[in-house]
Amino acid sequence: MAIVKMNKITVLGLINERASLLKSLLELGVVDINEEEPGEGLKDKAKKPHVQADLLKVDTQISELARAIDILSVHAPVKKPFFSARRVISEADYSAIMEKMDEVFVKAERINDLEDDLIRMRSEENRLQALMHSLEPWLDMDIPLDVPATRYTQCWLGHVPARADMGMLENDLQKAFPEAVILKGRGDREHQYMAIIFHKSGESDVLPVLRNYNFSRITLRDVEGTARDSRDRLQSKLNALYKEREEKLAQIKELAQERERLEVVSDGLRMERARIETRGRLIATRSTFILKGWLPAELSGKVEELLNAKYFCCVTIEEPEPEEEFPVLIKNGPIVEAASPVLDMYGVPSSKELDPSAFMLVFYVFFFGLMLGDGGYGLILALGTGFILKKFRLEDGTRRFIKLLFYCGLSTMFAGILFGSWFGISALSKTALWIVPTENPELMMSWSILFGIIHMFTGFFIKGINYIRRGQIWDAICDVLFIYILFTGFVLSLLPFAPGLSVPSSSGIVKVGYVLFAVGVALLLLTQGRHSKHWFGKIFGGVGKLYDIISFFSDCLSYTRILALGLASAIIGDIVNNMVGAFGNIVVRIIAGTLILLVGHTLNFALNALGAYVHSCRLQYLEFFGKFFEGGGTAFKPFKANTQYIVVKTQTSEFLQSGTKAGVA
Amino acid sequence: MNSVFSNPQFWAFLGAAIAFLIASLGSSKGCGIAGQAAAGVVAEDPSKFSSAMILQALPATQSIYGFVIAFMIIGKITGDITLQQGLSLFATGLPVGIVGFLSATYQGKVSTAGINLIAKRPEALGNAIIYALMVEMFAIFSLVVSILMLGKI
Numbered sequence: 028m029a030i031v032k033m034n035k036i037t038v039l040g041l042i043n044e045r046a047s048l049l050k051s052l053l054e055l056g057v058v059d060i061n062e063e064e065p066g067e068g069l070k071d072k073a074k075k076p077h078v079q080a081d082l083l084k085v086d087t088q089i090s091e092l093a094r095a096i097d098i099l100s101v102h103a104p105v106k107k108p109f110f111s112a113r114r115v116i117s118e119a120d121y122s123a124i125m126e127k128m129d130e131v132f133v134k135a136e137r138i139n140d141l142e143d144d145l146i147r148m149r150s151e152e153n154r155l156q157a158l159m160h161s162l163e164p165w166l167d168m169d170i171p172l173d174v175p176a177t178r179y180t181q182c183w184l185g186h187v188p189a190r191a192d193m194g195m196l197e198n199d200l201q202k203a204f205p206e207a208v209i210l211k212g213r214g215d216r217e218h219q220y221m222a223i224i225f226h227k228s229g230e231s232d233v234l235p236v237l238r239n240y241n242f243s244r245i246t247l248r249d250v251e252g253t254a255r256d257s258r259d260r261l262q263s264k265l266n267a268l269y270k271e272r273e274e275k276l277a278q279i280k281e282l283a284q285e286r287e288r289l290e291v292v293s294d295g296l297r298m299e300r301a302r303i304e305t306r307g308r309l310i311a312t313r314s315t316f317i318l319k320g321w322l323p324a325e326l327s328g329k330v331e332e333l334l335n336a337k338y339f340c341c342v343t344i345e346e347p348e349p350e351e352e353f354p355v356l357i358k359n360g361p362i363v364e365a366a367s368p369v370l371d372m373y374g375v376p377s378s379k380e381l382d383p384s385a386f387m388l389v390f391y392v393f394f395f396g397l398m399l400g401d402g403g404y405g406l407i408l409a410l411g412t413g414f415i416l417k418k419f420r421l422e423d424g425t426r427r428f429i430k431l432l433f434y435c436g437l438s439t440m441f442a443g444i445l446f447g448s449w450f451g452i453s454a455l456s457k458t459a460l461w462i463v464p465t466e467n468p469e470l471m472m473s474w475s476i477l478f479g480i481i482h483m484f485t486g487f488f489i490k491g492i493n494y495i496r497r498g499q500i501w502d503a504i505c506d507v508l509f510i511y512i513l514f515t516g517f518v519l520s521l522l523p524f525a526p527g528l529s530v531p532s533s534s535g536i537v538k539v540g541y542v543l544f545a546v547g548v549a550l551l552l553l554t555q556g557r558h559s560k561h562w563f564g565k566i567f568g569g570v571g572k573l574y575d576i577i578s579f580f581s582d583c584l585s586y587t588r589i590l591a592l593g594l595a596s597a598i599i600g601d602i603v604n605n606m607v608g609a610f611g612n613i614v615v616r617i618i619a620g621t622l623i624l625l626v627g628h629t630l631n632f633a634l635n636a637l638g639a640y641v642h643s644c645r646l647q648y649l650e651f652f653g654k655f656f657e658g659g660g661t662a663f664k665p666f667k668a669n670t671q672y673i674v675v676k677t678q679t680s681e682f683l684q685s686g687t688k689a690g691v692a
Numbered sequence: 693m694n695s696v697f698s699n700p701q702f703w704a705f706l707g708a709a710i711a712f713l714i715a716s717l718g719s720s721k722g723c724g725i726a727g728q729a730a731a732g733v734v735a736e737d738p739s740k741f742s743s744a745m746i747l748q749a750l751p752a753t754q755s756i757y758g759f760v761i762a763f764m765i766i767g768k769i770t771g772d773i774t775l776q777q778g779l780s781l782f783a784t785g786l787p788v789g790i791v792g793f794l795s796a797t798y799q800g801k802v803s804t805a806g807i808n809l810i811a812k813r814p815e816a817l818g819n820a821i822i823y824a825l826m827v828e829m830f831a832i833f834s835l836v837v838s839i840l841m842l843g844k845i
Contacts, residue, residue, distance in 0.1 A: 221844030318721055470840050526840060588832045591757070594839065598760045634756065644818070645825045
């Protein structure tokens with residue numbers, strides 16, 4: 028339930044065992060390997076191997092497989108469940124497939140070739156269709172279009188603008204040169220198509236007339252005989268093309284049975300790639316190599332045992348120096364692990380501080396519930412996510428997120444019980460165990476701020492623990508205890524202004540507040556300058572710290588969003604219900620009412636759940652983490668199989684699971 | 693004309709109209725510009741749909757706040773409210789309406805920037821949301837102020 032302690036591991040091994048040792052480490056998946064440069068004295072004897080060429084080769088292979096898999100998913104899609112996890116396969120099955128890798132590559136190549144053919148066919152299809160389209164104006168003419176001239180005549184194909192007067196054109200042409208004939212083709216919106224046949228001697232007489240009418244010539248490509256003949260020929264070509272495409276598609280569909288093998292090999296190569304890349308990071312001499320890294324302390328014994336048993340190598344495990352930062356891995360039990368989606372979005376804590384997951388989860392879930400605030404919505408959320416958790420096998424990240432939503436659903440139900448709010452039905456507000464926020468928003472506002480103050484005080488508490496863990500007791504007293512005194516005094520003295528409470532300003536508790544506030548100010552003024560070296564800083568360092576009161580005040584107000592979002596969802600739920608009551612006719616009320624209720628409540632739920640999710644996040648990130656979070660740690664990134672489709676269950680990974688409480692995330 | 697301005701219901705309705713109308717104009721603008729950016733990013737990478745959608749939806753809340761206040765104002769309108777109450781209801785609509793407009797507009801711009809941010813670094817969704825929520829805070833305050841004002845009428 029915390030940040031996992033890490034040990035340093037150093038392995039000195041033999042080059043000829045390097046590949047299989049790396050394979051074992053990859054299967055273990057618990058060592059974060061550092062990259063180090065050889066020392067000055069060793070520069071000429073030890074260096075890192077060049078792996079660029081190998082990487083390039085594997086990358087090409089991976090992308091070839093990826094393309095094949097993509098093609099399969101386009102032409103032969105498999106329906107995947109909405110939540111799916113990687114397949115688990117045994118080591119035996121895995122190596123059986125990997126041994127026949129060449130066979131799989133042949134298939135992948137076949138799929139890629141077929142797709143290339145399909146792409147070619149698509150452009151051929153476009154070309155044929157464009158040709159057919161260009162034939163359309165000439166379909167009614169029964170002259171061969173591929174004969175531009177005979178011994179004595181010319182035949183020009185072309186068009187004039189659609190608005191040209193054809194009768195006039197024919198008249199003018201007859202006047203200029205009687206041995207000319209116009210054959211009209213079809214027209215479209217812009218052009219009138221025609222063929223003009225005339226005796227060769229008249230070209231100089233015909234041309235000026237045609238030019239007057241803006242005639243432009245066209246040459247048709249790929250025509251034989253009349254337009255109809257050409258069209259039929261093109262159509263039969265197209266049909267053949269369609270048939271061939273069907274065949275190719277059928278072949279691809281048939282190859283879809285190879286999908287699983289393609290996926291396995293692709294993941295196998297991805298692991299291979301990781302091994303090659305890691306090999307390039309290890310310093311090696313002619314016959315030895317050295318590997319340095321971090322691994323969880325609780326697993327170091329087992330890893331050492333395994334490496335020593337299988338390989339001729341020297342393994343050293345060391346604990347880090349007290350001040351040394353190590354990679355951060357946060358490991359929590361099955362309940363608190365739900366905090367990780369929220370924490371991961373913020374950043375990595377430092378390896379020296381307390382893991383805030385558990386505290387944060389409690390407040391996160393509680394605030395989410397108050398903001399969504401409707402028991403009915405909570406019930407739906409909890410049932411939905413609970414069903415998903417029970418029914419599907421999920422990847423770790425997804426499972427944690429769904430689990431978080433499940434808790435949020437429960438918390439929203441709890442808020443519904445407190446507020447008497449169930450699907451915004453106003454009659455049920457009498458069942459409220461606590462406040463009805465819509466009736467008494469002022470009081471709810473004061474409570475929201477109080478929850479905020481508790482939240483922030485918890486933040487200071489964690490800061491105090493961090494100090495104490497490092498032995499800085501005096502800092503804990505000055506920066507946490509004195510702040511507690513100051514802010515408690517501040518809050519108590521402002522009680523008369525709190526809406527909905529009506530505490531008289533003369534009451535005893537307010538007076539206690541004044542005293543505490545004054546004491547707090549005095550203590551801070553005395554102590555906050557203690558880190559300054561100069562006398563000026565020692566005296567006035569505390570004054571700047573008093574500014575924290577203002578930011579504390581604005582932080583407090585920030586928690587009024589709990590009230591605001593809770594009210595918004597409650598009121599809109601109520602409005603949706605009221606709209607249904609507006610219909611007089613009972614039949615209309617049932618039909619339209621059901622629709623309005625469904626759509627309205629779904630929308631309200633979706634918008635407000637999103638609002639509750641992000642605003643609860645914000646309250647953690649700014650108001651809570653701002654009080655103590657140091658951050659700046661580097662995440663623990665173990666050398667492991669980052670696969671897409673499969674998880675290989677190997678003896679090595681089984682060995683690690685046995686005897687330890689749980690696997691490493 | 694005079695009778696309209698001395699009519700308390702008119703002022704109250706005007707307050708409700710301002711609360712919803714102006715705030716929703718802002719939300720429309722904010723969601724609109726963020727949506728355009730989101731579509732551009734998703735065109736390149738469909739897997740960013742849900743993150744872009746979350747950012748796009750953020751400027752919608754100002755409209756919800758305006759809606760809530762408008763509804764609460766309308767609930768207070770009866771046949772026998774005084775002119776003073778009518779004018780107070782009018783004033784109640786102002787914070788959430790006007791602040792909501794600016795807040796939604798600027799939040800839309802920040803969301804757009806956030807969408808561009810996740811286009812380059814998908815893991816920065818949390819940061820993008822926080823930036824946008826900073827702007828939201830003022831709309832929340834205006835909602836709270838409007839609610840508190842309503843409680844006194």
